[in-house]
Amino acid sequence: MRADGPRAALEVVRAGALTTLQDLGRPGYAHLGVPRSGALDTGAYGLANRLLGNPPDASVLETTLDGVGLRALSPVTVAVTGAPCAVRVEGRAAAWGAPVRLRAGAVLEVGRAESGVRSYVAVRGGFAVPPVLGSRSTDLLSGLGPGVPAAGTVLPVGPAGPDPVCGADGLRVPGAPTELVLPLRLGPRADWFGPASIAALWRAEFRVSPASNRIGLRTEAGTRLVRSRGGELPSEGMVLGAVQVPPDGLPVVFLADHPVTGGYPVIGVIPVGPPLDAAAQARPGVPVRFTPCLRARAAAHETLGRASAK
Template sequence: MTRLRVEQPGPLALVEDLGRPGLAHLGVAGSGALDRGALRLANRLVGNPDGLAALELLVGGFRARFDGEAWFAVTGAWGPVTLDGRPVAPYTAARATDGSVLELGMAERGIRYMLGVRGGIEVPPVLGSRSRDTLAAIGPDAVEAGQVLAIGPEPAASVPLLDQEAAFPPPDGPVTIALLPGPRAEWFTDAALAALFDSPWRLSEQADRIGARLVGPPLERRVQGELASEATVPGSIQVAGGGAPTVLLADRPVTGGYPVIAIVAPGSLDAVAQLRPGQELRFRHA
């Protein structure tokens, strides 16, 4: 069986698939790859079914050695990717030979690489998913240096020929994110709702798989008082007491006690996953 020996995991290397939906009533979030499009693309490039587990690699600084031959593809963030020192084109399937070393340098655009391998990363599923939920501590622990990851059996489909033009790198400038109405929009002043769409925002340093806090003008509430905790969906923008919005992501708590002003449209969620701290974003109506 082919294996991947992780020599250097970088700051955070997690196994992720499409997560475990449908368990929020038991206190379990959906989790799964933050950039789901990148996961699907990585899988498609190597002929896997959409939902096989891959590695979500934060920023870069990742090095691994293949034990055996394997097809792989790197999607999501763009940066220097090399196999035995030779550059590998992003968003394309490449073939690793036994003993070859894959290195992912610091991402230049976006912040989360997805490394898909033909056959998928084979770890025992928990509640139907191989995803690591970083808040609930469910699923496989973060990958450590020296860890050997099994690669699953060859899928039925062959490695497809795909047009490389399909590859769009994450933008390095301002990003526009589409918003749907939130359940508690009326808790906010008209000025706050206007500012949400008119102001430029920046991603703060407080951004992880649980939520992405934004920097911008404080969003003032019209309705004061406490909100009883209620269930949220991925992309919900909750506004804490100080008026700072946070986009709740895959590993969020399943209920939250701050009002949700708007919800990132599903088609824009992957772009939020690839924002870098300090990067500018703007909101538009979906």
């Protein structure tokens, strides 16, 4: 066991369009009005940490579309996963999806996503920023957690753990979706929509809207779902993967920074796991289809929905 240095740190030299610190988030505080937050693509996040032997909840950087530039202030080891992109160290090509050693003073350049949206930059030992309510995630909705890094921000690195153990199966990373197929469990407010709207939901092809963000994936250009009843719904609790239908009739899929309550009816919920990871990597314009979720299997850290069309 060896640390990468007593005062290991990385300095941000190029912040990119939106780079945030993320871990597994703050589940369990919704009753206090605190959102979940955390990495959007949990599969890519977990792989980045496994490549370096980090704990499964170590803090990483989540980039958006155009990557990030970092200078090592001490020798460190990093790994980049998620959206495929060019990785360079001091201008020379380096490995994506594998550990990369940086000497003190070396600049790591994580380039523009070639497909997908979000890349993950992990460092051996994790980013040791102060936790808030047990998490080092930046929550863009509530403002909790570390601030959004800017050029000049110095990010401390924690002590390294045991040498990493990552088998070949750990590198099976799904590509960015060219079509997003989301298994949906109807409810709790599916009764706010008539049979015609439910049938239209299964037939319609929506598209990912450019207005999507860490709060939710918005859709456009699909069949607009019509409510079967009038009136307003009192605000009620929201969960990760909830699919709200606002007055414009176009579904919104709640992602990690979603609000803890909402007043629009939730027509259904997408099980946590690979489908939502894919949603995190879907670019604007990608087709979106919803399919009935007929069965779901609980696992230790995720629920994987098995989708089947009726």
